[in-house]
Amino acid sequence: MRVPIILALTLVSALAAQEVRHPRVEALVQSVDAKRLQATVAKLVSFGTRNTLSDTASDTRGIGASRKWLAAEFDALESGSGSRLQPFEDRFTAEPGPRIPKAVEIVNLGVVLPGTDPARMKDAIVLTGHYDSRASDVLDATSDAPGAVDDGSGTAMALELARVLAAERPAVSIYFVAVAGEEQGLVGSSHLAKRLKSEGVRVLAMVSVDIAGNTEGQDGVKDNVHGRLWSEGVVASETPEQRKLRLALGTENDGGAREWARYVKRVAERYVENLDLLVMLRRDRIARGSDHMSFASEGIPAICLREMHEHYDRQHQDVRTVAGRSYGDDLAHFDAAYAAKLAKGLAATFWELSHAPAPPGDVTLGGAVSPDTRLRWTLPVDPRIVGIRLYRRRADGVVWQRVQSFPKFDRLVLKDVPPDNEVFAVATVDAQGNESLAVAPSRLE
Numbered sequence: 001m002r003v004p005i006i007l008a009l010t011l012v013s014a015l016a017a018q019e020v021r022h023p024r025v026e027a028l029v030q031s032v033d034a035k036r037l038q039a040t041v042a043k044l045v046s047f048g049t050r051n052t053l054s055d056t057a058s059d060t061r062g063i064g065a066s067r068k069w070l071a072a073e074f075d076a077l078e079s080g081s082g083s084r085l086q087p088f089e090d091r092f093t094a095e096p097g098p099r100i101p102k103a104v105e106i107v108n109l110g111v112v113l114p115g116t117d118p119a120r121m122k123d124a125i126v127l128t129g130h131y132d133s134r135a136s137d138v139l140d141a142t143s144d145a146p147g148a149v150d151d152g153s154g155t156a157m158a159l160e161l162a163r164v165l166a167a168e169r170p171a172v173s174i175y176f177v178a179v180a181g182e183e184q185g186l187v188g189s190s191h192l193a194k195r196l197k198s199e200g201v202r203v204l205a206m207v208s209v210d211i212a213g214n215t216e217g218q219d220g221v222k223d224n225v226h227g228r229l230w231s232e233g234v235v236a237s238e239t240p241e242q243r244k245l246r247l248a249l250g251t252e253n254d255g256g257a258r259e260w261a262r263y264v265k266r267v268a269e270r271y272v273e274n275l276d277l278l279v280m281l282r283r284d285r286i287a288r289g290s291d292h293m294s295f296a297s298e299g300i301p302a303i304c305l306r307e308m309h310e311h312y313d314r315q316h317q318d319v320r321t322v323a324g325r326s327y328g329d330d331l332a333h334f335d336a337a338y339a340a341k342l343a344k345g346l347a348a349t350f351w352e353l354s355h356a357p358a359p360p361g362d363v364t365l366g367g368a369v370s371p372d373t374r375l376r377w378t379l380p381v382d383p384r385i386v387g388i389r390l391y392r393r394r395a396d397g398v399v400w401q402r403v404q405s406f407p408k409f410d411r412l413v414l415k416d417v418p419p420d421n422e423v424f425a426v427a428t429v430d431a432q433g434n435e436s437l438a439v440a441p442s443r444l445e
């Protein structure tokens with residue numbers, strides 16, 4: 001193949017070229033319903049506690065009652081008109097551990113929207129919210145633990161996004177899962193990640209939506225515009241050989257999770273007005289975590305979506321009032337309109353990535369100690385690929401600053417662009433403009 005040589009001067013900033021909204025996706029985004037999110041969170045709160053160790057016999061209180069209700073809701077989505085959703089359940093017994101005094105049954109439940117590309121039957125993307133909740137004492141199975149925002153918000157989004165996308169025909173499968181055992185040490189999602197891996201499911205990207213519905217922070221700041229995408233830069237499963245290459249390539253800011261976070265920001269903000277998502281250059285907040293870490297441990301690009309300003313009086317607190325100050329994760333502090341805004345961003349993102357072609361492989365960078373950058377990659381066998389997109393940013397940048405479209409090349413030479421000062425990644429694109437995750441170099445020429 002002729003090597004396309006690109007002159008730096010011809011590379012105008014072309015991010016605007018991507019700002020096309022698909023009418024279909026716009027309609028889906030607009031159908032995200034804040035009232036449904038509100039109703040789901042209110043219902044979840046009504047079960048009193050959803051602590052993983054709480055009652056499972058009652059139909060009105062405890063994690064068992066909430067699980068039965070969620071199962072019925074997912075069932076209803078499966079049998080809805082035009083729905084392609086299929087049931088999904090991941091049920092197992094968690095053995096005693098630091099936060100599990102005696103063996104307890106954990107049930108992760110949800111639906112799968114099956115992919116339609118026969119060559120990619122095992123490719124999937126995953127969204128989770130955790131439906132378990134907790135009081136001040138994580139082992140307290142009886143006190144009220146309403147868990148409206150943590151994580152009624154994420155659970156409601158899993159249900160709502162499954163409803164919105166139920167009739168779509170994506171290339172790859174989408175799992176919408178309400179997981180349990182998060183507060184008990186991520187035990188539900190850990191089992192789920194390992195199970196999918198053992199079944200040969202290749203998870204391209206995963207997001208845990210956790211604490212994504214409160215708009216008044218502990219600091220008093222009110223903010224319904226921003227959200228945070230927590231993403232690790234370096235995969236936890238990195239081998240010594242990969243580490244050596246990463247250091248040589250300078251790609252510590254370009255692991256799979258980081259590219260996934262940039263993708264979510266890019267697509268979500270294209271479809272949702274007054275939404276600004278921050279690509280946080282951290283796996284999570286200080287000394288805290290969520291279910292994305294279970295997937296990250298398996299080498300999967302996994303991120304966590306959270307509100308911008310948390311209110312710590314509302315997290316992991318018994319419901320009470322002390323000296324006029326109220327504590328507890330109650331319904332009154334869940335902002336459904338804000339949660340809907342985040343859900344709209346995710347709906348667009350999940351639609352585009354699930355419809356996009358397979359990503360490039362083995363991206364190789366060359367040109368060290370020379371004035372030109374050389375990039376090559378392997379193109380997957382996917383007849384829908386019509387072109388590639390090259391992402392660029394200066395090496396001091398957080399998000400991509402330039403993007404340029406090319407035909408279906410498998411290599412590029414960037415004349416007069418030394419590789420030292422910029423970062424590059426390559427994505428595949430189909431005729432409708434649906435784009436794969438961008439892939440940074442993992443090999444050195």
Ligand SMILES: [Zn+2]
Nearest residue numbers: 150151210211
């Ligand atoms: Zn949580």
